[in-house]
Amino acid sequence: MVSMEHVARKILTYVPYVLVLIDMRYEGVNCGREAGVDNHMEMGKKLLAAGQLADALSHFHAVVDGDPKNYLAYYRRATVYLAMGKSKSALPDLTRVIELKPDFTSARLQRGNLLLKQGKLDEAESDFRNVLKAHPSGKEASEAQDQLTKSVELHRLVAQAKTRYDSKDYSGAAAQLDTIIETCVWDVASREMRAECLIQMGEMGKAISDLKAASKLKNDNTQAFYQLSTIYYQLGDHEMSLNEVRECLKLDPDHKQCYSHYKQVKKLNKQIQSAEELIQEQRYEDAVSKYEAVMATEPNVLHFSNLAKQRICHALTHGQQAARAISECSRVLQADPHNVNVLKDRAEAYIQEEQYEDAIKDYETASKHSENDRQIKEGLEKAQRLLKQSQKRDYYKILGVKRTAQKKEIIKAYRKLAQQWHPDNFHDPEEKKRAEKKFIDIAQAKEVLTDPEMRNKYDHGEDPMDPESQQGHRGGHHFHGDFHNFQGFNPFGSGPFNFKFNFN
Template structure:
């Protein structure tokens, strides 16, 4: 039996050899890891040179993971980030390089340039000065010196811009911020202050542009989204306003200003979309009521009042029931916007419905001046001109005393009343009987035309089916040029009023 002492003696005898083997294996692993990092660095450099940025980035990620103290790996990765336009990602890597190797002037110079673009002027100047103290190359020294001079000038411009801004000289401040942002392109504060200048100056498009950039430069910029939403709202763009305020709530669901504004915009947006659906369905009276509700919901934003009136003008015109009101509402739109082509076309159509043909012609002519080659305008103008010419001859609607929108029942009712009144049998005097006969024929012709859909359509388009000078109109193979309700030869004045 082997004793414990014997086993212990053997282990002690071979222990130095075991330790040597373990140490050799560890060294092999270490060498393998270093080789792997070198491989990733080399591959990353080749891919970067070839412009394959995403693949290069993957290798530099692996190199950083393999050796967290390899400053060159961080530097190369920052270089790729910059080439990809991801300066936010490059900045921490450059800072890590400087932490690991404070005298690495290229990294410090690049970081200084990024800080300058972000408007972090003091931090940028600190980097540029340190570059000059660490024996840089001639090119690096020249660049650092030039950037220092530029930063000093921007410091001066910032002070002047803020003074002008605080003095409410918004035009002067905006011009100074222009010069600042030309260099400090990622300076959120300068962009936001310039946006406010533009808002005060009424240049909303420029303000929107700056705020959109600001919302991207700062990850949690709820204020930019809120401002964008309110600007769009006041401009009458309810859909864009809703989109921007939703972006604010994505960042902060409990944001009080954004949530309150969201409820307001959502209600108005729903009303407008619902009203537009009613117009599409030709439910014009309901659409008018819905747009009137829009004006009650938001009475203080002129753009929404204008939008509502413009659509009410459209609905009333197409509803063809209230031409007088349509003319009035369209007129309100045109008072604020005299060149509104849609309002001009709609009012012109309402004038036609109201038999005010000369006014309709003027509106169509005005609309054509601001919208060339619009087929609808030309067709409407032709129609108004034909109807004006026609109105100076014989107007069957006027003969029966009905509106152009009258239904068949109204036309027959008016015809019966007038036919009974003007029937020649009611008159004994030969002259009066002759005049009544002529009047009676006109009444009968009016009824014949306006109760026949085909002839009424022709008449509405400026052609008189009963006029011998007009193109011959056929109905059921019969001509209507010599229409005579009494027939030919001797007749007795009996008439069927159906």
């Protein structure tokens, strides 16, 4: 039987050989790992030099993973990040380089420059001073001194900007902040302050630019998204407002301001989309009602009120409600006389009401502000053609009688229409204007068709009421100018018909 002492002696005999083998295997692994790290480093350097940044980055990642204390790997990876425009990622790597090798001034100078761009002036100045302390002369020292001088000046400008902002000198503060942001391009605080200045100055477009930058530069910047949403809302861009407030809620679903604003914008957005769908479906009366609901939902933002009024004008025009359309369009044009779309809609409504001269005026005004609009050109040609046709009036058609009608029938038709279209029956200015034109046409038709001589001329192609056809004829009947006052008229009296007009 082999004793335990014998076995132990045998094991001890082989231990040195086992330890040697283990040690050799460990050294082999180490050598392999070091060789792999070196290979990744060389490949990364070559790819960086060739501008293949994404591939270079993957190799430097491998070096950092394989050798976490390799400061050059962090430095080169930071260089790739900077080349890719990823300064946020570069900054931690530069900080790690300085931790591993405090005297690496190139990394410290680069970090100082990044901190300066972020507006972290105290930290940037500390890096620049450290560079100057380590290397009082040379290229790096010269750059560090320049940047240090710039940072000190920026400190002064920041203090001045805050003072002016606090005293509500928004224009002066914005001017100072312009200079600061030229250097501190990633400074969130300066951009947010300038955005507030611009809002107070009414320059919303510029404020949006700063707030968008602030929302990207600062993580979880719910306030920037909220401000963007409210600005877009005030500008009447409900879709962009909805997009920005949703970004706020993605970051913080319980954000009270964003959630309250979201409900309002979503409701308004849904109403506007629904109204536009109704217009597309040619359900114009329903579209009008929906846009009236838009005005009720948001009565305080002028852009939405104006949008609703414009679209109501459009829906009424296409819904063949010309009189109402003219009235609504005219209200919009009082505030915005050069609104091309509303001018086109009102012109079309004028055509429906046979007010061709007014239609021509609107199309001509619209064409001055939109010269290449085909719809305007076609509309203007149509209005001009219809005006020319309308000047050749059909008096029988105006009174609704046959060409063989007797005088008694003509007078009866005239009295009925005169009662219907007397201007005193209308109070709306546009409707009254329309009635005046109709009333004059009715009166002229009655005068021509009840006078044997004039009726004979008319039946032979000559319009006794047409100034051009009456040139050189004495006693011609001329009707022109605006209808201001109609006196002494009794459409039901037995006496002869008599026009008495007062003109300015």
